[in-house]
Amino acid sequence: MNYLKQLLDAPVSLPQKEKPVIIEPLDYNNPYDFNKPHRHDYFEIVLVKSGSGSQVIxxxxxxxxxxxxxAIYPGQVHLMQRSSAQGLLIQFRKDIFRFIQPLQHYHLYFKEQAFTLKPDTFAHFYEVAERIMALIEVKEINTLSAHKIYSYLQILLLSLPELQTQSVTIHQDLVVRFLSLLPDNIRGRKKVSDYCALMGCSLDKLNDACKTSLGKTALKLIHEELLLEIRRMLLLNTLSLKEIAYELNFDSPANFNGFIKAQTGLTPSGLQASILEIYN
Structure with a gap:
């Protein structure tokens, strides 16, 4: 499991750091071993034009x-087997949102991560991606071309929230901000009040927003993110269960074990065995 520690402890960086956006064919030559689970430190949008394959996100x-x-987010554990699949990968970092305001990175955190598009919608997205790719392929991108790239990307990204099955509500912005805070804060913050303090809102307002938009309480969403981080750490298999409990700031190993049992019905070791089987 050493390769898992190497790939997941140190997320894969954007291959061409000097470019704000990268678009590659689905079968491009990755600078890392894509046959093994990995984490990106950037967003990745996958457009499948033809063929088949599989992914674990x-x-x-x-x-x-x-x-x-x-849609794959920074920090997620990802494994893709392309098989015969052909299409495009769109890759970009969070800092690009400085250039495509008012869109923010948290607007791309969706309940669903896989979308089957209508043919005309897919064709539109694919055409926009190809236009961006044609601009990027120019060796020296001038200011006008850079603005075109940002504009095309903005058009594409602004269309993504419309794909969600959840209806848009007046609370959506608050909810997506909350969801975007969870991955970076879950190890040290497990109370709803912690996130209310970060966002400057009341507990009741956040809870009402989460229930209206997602049908879940804010605490339930915190618990889901915490379980997700536990599963990631169990996949690494580099720390003992006691060490994981300590890293995640549980009061005791017993509380850690109890949390996993309550959420999954499994013991920590049973959960770990089921996770490792997925990636075998």
Whole structure:
């Protein structure tokens, strides 16, 4: 399991750091071993034009087929087997949102991560991606071309929230801000009040927003993110259960064990065995 520690402890960086956006064919020559689980430190949008394959995104398995779009976020555990799948990968870091305001990175955190698009919608997205790719392929990108790249990307990204099955509510912005804070704070913050303090809102307002938008309480969403981080750490298999409990600031190993049992019905070792089986 040493390769898991190497790939997941140190997230894969954007291959061409000097470029704000990278678009590559789905079968491009990765600078890392894509056959093994890895974490990105950037967003990745996958457009599947034809063929088939499979993906595992944070322990959820997907069968790839033509006309699909996938959204992978920084920090997620990802494994993709392309098989015969052809299409495009769109890659960019959070800092690009400085240039495509008012869109913010947290607007891309969706309940669903796999979308099967209508043919005309997919064709539109693919055409926009190809336009960006044509601009990027120019050796020296001038100021006008850079603005075109940002504009095309903004058009594409602004369309993604419309793909969600959840109806848009007046609370959505608050909810997506909350969801975007969870991955970076879950190890040290497990109370709803912690996130209310970060966002400057009341507990009741956040809870009402989460219930209206997602049908879950804020605490339930915190617990789901905490379980996700536990599963990631169990996949690494480099720390003992006691050490993981300590890293995640549980009061005791017993409380850590109790949390896993309550959430999954499994013991920590049973949960770890089920996780390792997914990536075998």
């Amino acid at each position: 944070d322990f959820s398995a997907y069968t790839m087929s033509a006309g699909q779009l996938y």
